[in-house]
Amino acid sequence: MSTPGLGLPMVVPAPDLPARVRIHEVGPRDGLQNEKATVPTGVKAEFIRRLADAGLRTVEATSFVHPKWVPQLADAEALFPQVKDLKGVHLPVLVPNMRGLERALALGADRIAVFASATESFAKANLNRTVEESLAVFEPVVARAKDEGAHVRGYVSMCFGDPWEGAVPLHQVAHVCGALLDMGCDELSLGDTIGVATPGHVLELLAALNEQHVPTSVLGVHFHDTYGQALANTLAALEHGVTTVDASAGGLGGCPYAKSATGNLATEDLVWMLHGLGIDTGVDLGRLVATSEWMADRLGRPSPSRTLRALSHKEQ
Structure with missing residues (x-):
């Protein structure tokens, strides 16, 4: 047990938890894609640099989707060259299809993400395809990315609940996860897209995935x-x-294709909890808070992060 300093939690480790957690920061992509106003490219680049300076070593930079679908990220070609040389920082980018992959590879991207759905309704809304059709599109994309030596992440959305279909059967999630692993994905991210999961449900899904030969080591949440x-x-x-x-960072984001999806887990809130548990993240909480405050100023509204608000109040 250690005593907290200003802006730091008391450290009380809990048994049987990981010694270190890798935070996959999604603010610049998943956070900003949901903004009504387009954020200038230079501000996005500075946001990514500040996140890296705060100690985050995986920062999802942008998405190579057609500007028609996500106009907030239409500047991917202009943004990525401004940040791709950050030392010691992985910069994954989302690609929806082979064209998106080619655009990303041409700029030197070496970490790719594809975005699948566990439900038919969301696959139709987000990808305009069935689940199986979307997996068929991703298979050659993943194969090409792997041939180029890229690391590939597979997002699986609606793993716990769907606004159109309700509770999602575990076997549907397991099927999509298995298909993504079979086609060569290095890791999977299990998305609670509308935020309806509870801890027991999380443990049940993770156990079900293990039973279907999806190892915990490849899973993120x-x-x-x-x-x-x-x-x-x-x-x-x-x-x-x-x-x-x-x-x-700052709890930015949601999902433009599911109106009931509110903000992501705020990185500051996560870091506060992890550091309080004695789990190493490599993140400087003070610098992270300053970065999210800076971004909130650029967006013209306060951050929903409770840790950020608490620490900002202490400084006043």
Whole structure:
């Protein structure tokens, strides 16, 4: 046990938790894609640099989707060259198809993400395809990315609940996860896109995936805080052995294709909890808070992160 300093939690380790967690920062991509106003490219680049300076070593930079679908990220070609040479920082980019992959590879991207759905309704809304059709599109994309030596992440959305279909059967999630692993994905991110998961549900899904030969070592979790469950769900995942957690600086983001999806788990809130548990993240909480405050100023509104608000209040 250690005593907290200014702006630091008391450290009280809990048994059987990972010694280190890798935070997969999604703010610049998943966070900003949901903004009504387009953020200038230079501000996005500075945001990524500041996140890296705060100690985040995986920062999802942008998405190579057609500007028609996500106009907020239409500047991918202009943005990525401004940040790709950051030392010691992985910069994954989302690609929807082979064209997106080619655009990303041409700029030197070496970490690629594809975005699948566990439900038919969301696959139709987000990808305009069935689940099987979307997997068929991703298969050659993943194969080409692997041939080029890229690391590939597979996002699986609607793993716990769907606004059109309700609760999602475990076997549907397992099927999509298995298909993505079979085609060569290096890791998977389990998305609670509308934030309806609870800890027991998280543990049940993780156990079901293990039974279907999806190892915990390839899994990350991506929780939304719609019902205030994101940190509780994260702790459940850590207890199961998960060591990769997605989060968004300042709690930015949601999902433009699911209106009931509110903000992502705030990176500051996650770091506060992890550091309090004695889990290493490599992140400087003070610098992270300053970065999210800086971004909130650029967006013209306060951050929903409770840790950020608490620490900012202390400084006043």
